[in-house]
Amino acid sequence: MNSPQPIHVAIIGGGLCGLALAVALKQRDISFKVYEARSSFTELGAGINIGPNTLEAFRLIDASLGNAYLATAARNPSGKEHVWFDVRLGAAIDGHKDGETITSLMAPPTGSMCIGRDALLQLLAQKAGLLDGPGRVSAAFDKKLTHLEQSASGVTMHFEDGTSEQASAVVACDGIHSAAPAVPQYSEAGVYRAMLPVQELEKVLGHDMARTSQVFPGPKGYLILYPVSDTMMNTGFWVWRRGTWPHREWVLPGRKNKMDDDLRDWGDTVRGIMNLAPNPPFMATHYHAVQPESHWRNRVCLIGDAAHAMPPHAGAGSGQAMEDAYVMAEVFRLVNKIDHTQAEVNAAFSAYEAVRRPRYQSIVETSVESMHTWSDLYDTSITQERLADWTKLAHTRFESIWNHDIGADARNAQAMMREKLKRQTAI
Ligand SMILES: Cc1cc2nc3c(=O)[nH]c(=O)nc-3n(C[C@H](O)[C@H](O)[C@H](O)COP(=O)(O)OP(=O)(O)OC[C@H]3O[C@@H](n4cnc5c(N)ncnc54)[C@H](O)[C@@H]3O)c2cc1C
Structure with missing residues (x-):
């Protein structure tokens, strides 16, 4: 047996x-x-x-x-708990103002x-x-x-x-x-990432927005930010980077100069946010x-x-x-x-x-x-x-x-x- x-x-x-x-x-x-x-x-x-x-x-x-x-x-501040992201414009366009809120994506019960x-x-x-x-x-x-x-x-x-x-x-x-x-294949896009203090963000966005998750669609990219604690917001400025990825590493440190080029057509709000990031890395994303x-x-x-x-x-x-x-x-x-x-x-x-x-x-x-x-x-x-x-x-x-x-x-x-x-x- x-x-x-x-x-x-x-x-x-x-x-x-x-x-x-x-x-x-x-x-x-x-x-x-x-x-x-x-x-x-x-x-x-x-x-x-x-x-x-x-x-x-x-x-x-x-x-x-x-x-x-x-x-x-x-989570988002009181009254915004069910908001996944407030969607705001990343630059003025066609009569819309820079930073204008266009919708709130709701995701109850978590937001x-x-x-x-x-x-x-x-x-x-x-x-x-x-x-x-x-x-x-x-x-x-x-x-x-x-x-x-x-x-x-x-x-x-x-x-x-x-x-x-x-x-x-x-x-x-x-x-x-x-x-x-x-x-894994290169997604032809990547992100400048930074953790930003709420205290600093307040100077650009005001009290409530500095604590609320937001996405800013904009010219050839988008910016995302959301709270990871009471005092810090996780920030990612995404851009297309078409073609093949020429580097062996997926993360390149200290890419502020390149980021400033990528921010050229964006409005003051997003530029103000990313200027708080001292010298962020750029991460090329891959997927199956x-x-x-x-x-x-x-x-x-x-x-x-x-x-x-x-x-x-x-x-x-x-x-x-x-x-x-x-x-x-x-x-x-x-x-x-x-x-x-x-x-x-x-x-x-x-x-x-x-x-x-x-x-x-x-x-x-x-x-x-x-x-x-x-x-x-x-x-x-x-x-x-x-x-x-x-x-x-x-x-x-x-x-x-x-x-x-x-x-x-x-x-x-x-x-x-x-x-x-x-x-x-x-x-
Ligand atoms: C920039 C970025 C932002 C993201 N943001 C979000 C988000 O906000 N929300 C969300 O849901 N997802 C997000 N994701 C996706 C999320 O990070 C992944 O889906 C998740 O981490 C996958 O977990 P995993 O355990 O499958 O893989 P991993 O987290 O990669 O874990 C794999 C583990 O296996 C170990 N390992 C590797 N090879 C071997 C081996 N041969 N033998 C033994 N151990 C091994 C590694 O050391 C590691 O500990 C994000 C991804 C990226 C790149």
Whole structure:
């Protein structure tokens, strides 16, 4: 008689997606271990802005995670809590004034919600039980996966430090630089990024606007700013940079001179904001323009940015990673914990992909289109009629991201998985 095969999931990458999956599996009492290439759980960069679907995904992963996020997130000032972004013009045009408000994109119940990336990562690590106590053994650092081998009974993972480990299934959450074959493509756009003190912004925008999330569409680009705390606003000035990206690095430090050129046709409001940024870096964004036929094979599946990195113009990347983590954990719920089969793992990955792929692919497309929405408004004259159409499109586009029944996705995936396993048993 063969010995029982308990399910044990290896999570490659302890970024936002990997740790969200760890929380979700812990909540569902499914054995896992996280392998992270860095020597600690660390997130570089500023804040992560989320909308209603992401908060819902947090709650479904673990209700206490949703509450903890709510308790710490920076939001718009009182009376503006449901505003995702106020949309204002970045330069005077066709009788419209510089800084004129053209619409408010509403996203109840969250509006614009943001916490620092590292704060979110530490919150996830804590909820996954990885920071102290016996749960610490479920995290391994300095473990950069180099390659893996699959067999009928499991997966052997090989790491850069020369060690190997086994798991019954591998979920690769290793981000846009994943060891997986999909190559990220340059999006022909990039961003000058800066964290600006509210105190300084007040001098340019006044008290309320200095604390409120705003987008300024303008000539060949857009500016976005949103609160990451009571005292700091995250700012990004996006521009097209057509053609191929000529540098090896994606981030170029100290680009003030180039930014000043890019700001030439903009109004005083946006110029005043970006002048507060001493010498910002420029980051060229990349994404998965071409997707492989499938994101899973046998006992290995890619999720998060490893599967569907997207340009951040819809603020949706981490939300999709959270939705992935939730649906993945829900299909693993149906895999026998004590003695699983490869057929169960395959049915789980297959059902996960059938449900998730159409959603994340459409959001990759929306994210690409959003750069055009924000940046192409000034390409032709801004009549009242055009502005009305533009506003309607912007509202519809983001609502499809925010208002989605994630719980129904998980139930559909579970139903597909049950059906597949039932058919296999009947054969
Ligand atoms: C400029 C910018 C702004 C953004 N703003 C927002 C926003 O406001 N809201 C939003 O929702 N999204 C935003 N995003 C998208 C968001 O950052 C990503 O979708 C999210 O971080 C993806 O998480 P991940 O865990 O899949 O990947 P990552 O965060 O990239 O994590 C991957 C992890 O895997 C590890 N790793 C890599 N290779 C290996 C290996 N071989 N072995 C072991 N470990 C490995 C890495 O060290 C890392 O810890 C933004 C993105 C950019 C570029």
